[in-house]
Amino acid sequence: MQTANQLDWKNLSFQYIPTNCFVRVECTGGVWGTPEIITDPMISLHIAANVLHYGQACFEGLKAFTMKDGTIAMFRPEMNARRLAYSAGRLYMQAPSEELFIEACTLAINKNREFVPPYGTGAALYIRPLIIGTEPMVGIAASHTYSFYVIVTPVGPYYKEGFFPVEAMVMDEFDRASPRGTGKAKVAGNYAASLKPYYTGKERGYPIILFTDPAEHKYVDEFGTSNFIGITPDGIYKTPCSSSILESITNLSLQQLATDMGLTVHCEQIEVASLDQFEEVGACGTAAVVTPIYAVHYGDKVFKFGDPCCAGEKLTQLFTQLQGIQYGDVEDKYGWMLAVK
Numbered sequence: 001m002q003t004a005n006q007l008d009w010k011n012l013s014f015q016y017i018p019t020n021c022f023v024r025v026e027c028t029g030g031v032w033g034t035p036e037i038i039t040d041p042m043i044s045l046h047i048a049a050n051v052l053h054y055g056q057a058c059f060e061g062l063k064a065f066t067m068k069d070g071t072i073a074m075f076r077p078e079m080n081a082r083r084l085a086y087s088a089g090r091l092y093m094q095a096p097s098e099e100l101f102i103e104a105c106t107l108a109i110n111k112n113r114e115f116v117p118p119y120g121t122g123a124a125l126y127i128r129p130l131i132i133g134t135e136p137m138v139g140i141a142a143s144h145t146y147s148f149y150v151i152v153t154p155v156g157p158y159y160k161e162g163f164f165p166v167e168a169m170v171m172d173e174f175d176r177a178s179p180r181g182t183g184k185a186k187v188a189g190n191y192a193a194s195l196k197p198y199y200t201g202k203e204r205g206y207p208i209i210l211f212t213d214p215a216e217h218k219y220v221d222e223f224g225t226s227n228f229i230g231i232t233p234d235g236i237y238k239t240p241c242s243s244s245i246l247e248s249i250t251n252l253s254l255q256q257l258a259t260d261m262g263l264t265v266h267c268e269q270i271e272v273a274s275l276d277q278f279e280e281v282g283a284c285g286t287a288a289v290v291t292p293i294y295a296v297h298y299g300d301k302v303f304k305f306g307d308p309c310c311a312g313e314k315l316t317q318l319f320t321q322l323q324g325i326q327y328g329d330v331e332d333k334y335g336w337m338l339a340v341k
Helices: 050-054 077-090 098-110 188-203 249-260 272-277 313-326
Strands: 022-028 036-038 057-059 062-066 072-075 124-133 145-155 166-171 208-212 220-223 227-231 236-239 264-267 280-285 289-298 301-304 337-339
Touching (some): 050 124, 057 077, 072 098, 077 098, 077 124, 077 249, 098 124, 098 145, 166 188, 208 289, 220 227, 227 249, 236 249, 249 313, 272 289, 280 313, 289 313
Parallel strands (some): 166 289, 236 264
Antiparallel strands (some): 022 145, 057 124, 062 124, 072 337, 124 145, 208 220, 227 236
């Protein structure tokens, strides 16, 4: 295991790096226990644990940053706590309270403070809360016991190019999620189901895929791991409205910043055939914040957005503004950053 002072902060990739410890909280019969520090990275599960057979597992992803004044702060953790509660509810699982969620995240950060990347490196501490069903069972049922874990690891850009335009392809031979299924929940199974389409796209030369709606394959749904945002020449910020899309905290934040910039925000159905209405397109989420898309391939048609060598003006402004808030370079007038004490 590398010590924190051995890390090259400015050249971190988005992959797991071992840290000092993680946090675990156990739940039995609907009652959560007290957070405890675990230093052994291996966990013990019964071979018949619910999660291994019936997939009761959901998770979150958020980040902590070293800000300009030296403060370590998390970005909107209460929103992640609420989304985790929704995801857990969709799988009929017991979720920790918002207070317990933030307490566990805070404890995990404090016990690994030396792994929070320094200000000015462009890196952050990624936080991964996770709930799994642990009760042994062979008949389909909801578990009565759960483990809530919080692991942390320092990360750099999700894509090695960083904030740089990439190509995407429309993937309509697979569905990401069904309209009344688990698409709005951040459950482990959704990501397992996305692997085949992801690698199919990658084999064809595209780092990002764009899913269409599962009902008609006519409308934009979302990118493989990110929400879709498009900006029109007349200043409208559009993002799909769908019951099968995970609600992105990054997207919600960007919508507020877009409004502050004078853009008009519309959440609506967007036909794939009408992608030529946009002058800028991006994929947004916690890991990458914003990834500019310079082209989307749809069958034998190619929709192009701006310069393949440079992100568009409005996406750049949105990215810079949000990162500025996260690193303390821009006033946090909405109170999005929670200081870790």
